[in-house]
Amino acid sequence: MIAHLIAERCTNCAACVAACPALVFDPGAAQPVIARADACETCYLCELACSEDALYVAPETDSHAAAPVAELIAAGLVGQIRRDSGWNDPFDAGQLDAYRLLGPLLGAGVEIATRRHEARHAGD
Amino acid sequence: MSATITDVLIIGGGMAAAWAAIAAAEAGASVLMVDKGAMGTSGVTATGGPGHWWVPPDPASRREAIARQTTKAAGLGDPEWMERILDLTWRHLPTIAPWYPFGSDGQGGRFINGVRGPEYMRALRAFAVARGVEIRDHHPALELIADPDGRVIGARGLSLRDEHPWEVRAGAVVLATGGAAFRSGLIGSHACTGDGHLMAVEAGGRLSGMEFSIAYSLSPEWASTRTLPYTGARFYDVQGHELDIAPPRTGHIHLQTLGAAMLAGPVFADLVDAPRDLPAVLRRIQPLTAAAFERRGINLFRDRFPVRLFGEGTLRGTGGIDLVDGDCRTGVPGLFAAGDAATREPVAGAASGGGAVNSAWALSSGRIAGAAAAGEATRARHDAPARALGQAGLRPGGAVRDIDGVGLIRRAGAAIHDYDKAFWRREETLAASAAELDADWRAIADHGHASGRAAVELRSTAAVVATARWVVASARARRETRGLHYRDDARQTDPAQAHRLISGGLDDVWVRPLADAKEEIAA
Numbered sequence: 001m002i003a004h005l006i007a008e009r010c011t012n013c014a015a016c017v018a019a020c021p022a023l024v025f026d027p028g029a030a031q032p033v034i035a036r037a038d039a040c041e042t043c044y045l046c047e048l049a050c051s052e053d054a055l056y057v058a059p060e061t062d063s064h065a066a067a068p069v070a071e072l073i074a075a076g077l078v079g080q081i082r083r084d085s086g087w088n089d090p091f092d093a094g095q096l097d098a099y100r101l102l103g104p105l106l107g108a109g110v111e112i113a114t115r116r117h118e119a120r121h122a123g124d
Numbered sequence: 125m126s127a128t129i130t131d132v133l134i135i136g137g138g139m140a141a142a143w144a145a146i147a148a149a150e151a152g153a154s155v156l157m158v159d160k161g162a163m164g165t166s167g168v169t170a171t172g173g174p175g176h177w178w179v180p181p182d183p184a185s186r187r188e189a190i191a192r193q194t195t196k197a198a199g200l201g202d203p204e205w206m207e208r209i210l211d212l213t214w215r216h217l218p219t220i221a222p223w224y225p226f227g228s229d230g231q232g233g234r235f236i237n238g239v240r241g242p243e244y245m246r247a248l249r250a251f252a253v254a255r256g257v258e259i260r261d262h263h264p265a266l267e268l269i270a271d272p273d274g275r276v277i278g279a280r281g282l283s284l285r286d287e288h289p290w291e292v293r294a295g296a297v298v299l300a301t302g303g304a305a306f307r308s309g310l311i312g313s314h315a316c317t318g319d320g321h322l323m324a325v326e327a328g329g330r331l332s333g334m335e336f337s338i339a340y341s342l343s344p345e346w347a348s349t350r351t352l353p354y355t356g357a358r359f360y361d362v363q364g365h366e367l368d369i370a371p372p373r374t375g376h377i378h379l380q381t382l383g384a385a386m387l388a389g390p391v392f393a394d395l396v397d398a399p400r401d402l403p404a405v406l407r408r409i410q411p412l413t414a415a416a417f418e419r420r421g422i423n424l425f426r427d428r429f430p431v432r433l434f435g436e437g438t439l440r441g442t443g444g445i446d447l448v449d450g451d452c453r454t455g456v457p458g459l460f461a462a463g464d465a466a467t468r469e470p471v472a473g474a475a476s477g478g479g480a481v482n483s484a485w486a487l488s489s490g491r492i493a494g495a496a497a498a499g500e501a502t503r504a505r506h507d508a509p510a511r512a513l514g515q516a517g518l519r520p521g522g523a524v525r526d527i528d529g530v531g532l533i534r535r536a537g538a539a540i541h542d543y544d545k546a547f548w549r550r551e552e553t554l555a556a557s558a559a560e561l562d563a564d565w566r567a568i569a570d571h572g573h574a575s576g577r578a579a580v581e582l583r584s585t586a587a588v589v590a591t592a593r594w595v596v597a598s599a600r601a602r603r604e605t606r607g608l609h610y611r612d613d614a615r616q617t618d619p620a621q622a623h624r625l626i627s628g629g630l631d632d633v634w635v636r637p638l639a640d641a642k643e644e645i646a647a
Binding site: 018019020021022023041042043044045048049058059060061062066077080081084085086087089091092093094095096097098099100101102103105106107108109110111112113114116117120 | 160161162164165166167170171173175225226227228229230235238239240242243261262284285309311312314315346347348351352353354355356357358368370371372373397398399401402405407408409410411412414415416417418419420
């Protein structure tokens with residue numbers, strides 16, 4: 001669930017207010033307000049919308065608990081999803097060049113499980 | 125309340141809604157979308173990564189793909205529909221290119237058929253805006269409105285931001301509200317409460333295939349994610365003994381063995397056997413999945429972690445609003461349905477519509493419904509007197525009382541998704557669920573009323589309970605095992621039941637084989 005709105009990074013562009021499907025944020029005078037934190041669905045999509053990396057979503061769907069902002073920034077976790085996605089990269093940056101591997105890797109896992117099960121039950 | 129007037133009203137904000145809006149606008153209609161969430165981030169596509177059923181347009185390949193899918197559909201598919209969605213998907217998915225950064229196919233071309241959810245929905249929003257579609261986010265529809273002849277002429281709802289009511293008058297309405305996940309916690313599914321199913325039935329529509337709803341995805345117990353890392357997982361109990369879990373390819377037996385283990389105690393996944401190339405690329409394929417572990421300080425390829433199954437209800441099932449023709453009409457004049465809100469039996473039959481076929485269906489049924497709705501919109505009379513069709517949660521039959529919405533949703537979710545009930549469906553447990561859900565329905569229908577945002581949640585609750593009743597009634601009526609529907613007290617497929625089951629009804633839920641339903645329409 002939403003854990004931090006980092007005031008010193010926020011430019012009050014309100015992109016998160018518009019993007020959140022669960023209406024977690026209300027517009028505010030200086031920065032958006034986390035008005036309905038418990039409505040957060042942990043979808044992380046507000047982080048993609050935030051070009052300033054001013055938001056941090058904790059990974060549990062039933063907890064807002066997170067380490068202090070400075071620690072998360074030092075660990076490289078703030079803005080990580082946006083960077084991994086290449087969300088704001090130019091379209092020719094190759095940000096989705098690995099995406100074709102999704103199907104083959106899913107299938108490879110299924111194969112591994114099937115072969116392991118067969119080996120385990122070879123004597124049955 | 126002054127009404128907005130539009131040719132086509134799209135209710136929903138996921139991929140089917142987007143394609144419906146785009147197609148309606150391309151057909152020359154004025155189009156308004158109203159979404160419960162925010163179009164671009166709401167729904168299960170936005171956090172997912174839909175692969176599309178993708179077969180080149182050479183006749184032999186298409187014939188072979190359709191033959192394979194027809195077998196998978198277990199007697200309930202329609203090869204003509206399959207042909208149509210293959211064609212529409214092949215032609216239209218590449219048209220998102222101005223707004224979507226297609227990656228490489230590794231052979232000098234573009235990889236088109238698999239698209240990442242956040243980027244896909246961002247692209248569809250931009251595409252719709254470029255076609256002149258007006259989008260109203262955070263504008264859930266609460267009910268449909270009809271003219272005196274029963275023709276749907278629009279909807280009413282609430283603007284969540286300022287809690288102001290709205291009314292839209294439309295020449296045609298497309299329900300693209302998604303499937304029903306019964307608030308299982310499945311990522312992206314919170315708003316997928318069956319709202320369109322309830323609105324369609326209130327308007328005189330009906331459902332089909334609601335029994336095909338036993339679908340789950342595995343995830344860490346603290347949050348639902350995509351499943352890419354887990355398909356090769358080993359499983360352990362709390363003492364560290366390895367569990368003998370049937371592999372994913374065994375379908376329902378995989379679910380049964382996992383479910384039995386989880387009912388006995390905590391289950392842990394170990395990804396030591398994951399494909400060797402996966403750890404290095406996971407974050408480039410599914411950044412959200414990597415984050416769910418990294419932010420807990422867990423190395424998912426090294427550390428064992430607790431897992432559970434998240435119900436996917438009718439999302440990865442196949443049932444939904446019945447379609448009466450090839451234009452995605454619901455049988456109610458002026459009302460169309462598309463995507464997961466509609467039955468996907470024409471293309472998926474009794475098998476899971478999840479993954480590629482469902483995505484191709486969402487795109488295609490969206491385009492079909494949108495274009496047909498645009499064609500019908502010119503017949504509209506926006507000055508007709510409007511009758512509001514919403515019942516449960518809006519217009520109680522008796523005295524208003526407090527409703528324990530959280531409790532009702534939890535009970536409905538348990539009736540559909542509890543492992544013991546879902547993986548071993550039996551008449552006794554289904555009958556007990558039906559009785560409980562009937563009582564819960566009575567509570568909402570007789571006493572439920574709320575205002576402001578609470579009204580939206582109460583209507584969602586009514587939709588969850590209603591949809592659960594149609595699922596349970598359909599599961600009771602299909603006394604055999606077929607595709608996704610497994611009956612522990614009828615484990616064989618019965619050739620005499622190779623027909624679809626139609627369902628509907630509000631206070632009195634009914635289920636009938638399709639053959640009978642057809643005769644009724646003729647009569």
